[in-house]
Amino acid sequence: MTVTNKTSVTLEILGGELKPNESREYTEMMFNTLEIHSEIGSCVITTEYSQRSFKNYGKLVAKEGRKKNEHGMYNILISSID
Secondary structure, X not given: OEEEEOOXXXXXXXXXXXXXXXEEEOOOOOEEXXXXXXXXXXXXXXXXXXXXXXXEXXXXXXXXXXXXXXXXXXXXEEEEOO
């Protein structure tokens, strides 16, 4: 899956950093959980049979974008609540 950071803070994903306005590909399996952490909150993206669910904590929000990647899956946009 492609994750795009639309916030003004750096995100921590799988031990690495995703800076503001950057995008990165992350491996997605049939059953998968991706945890995203930052100083303003956290998100958990769970994939089961190509269906995603989102749990958002604090001021961080994950949602599917409108564009699809080369695998037909929507990109994930991470934004913040004011």
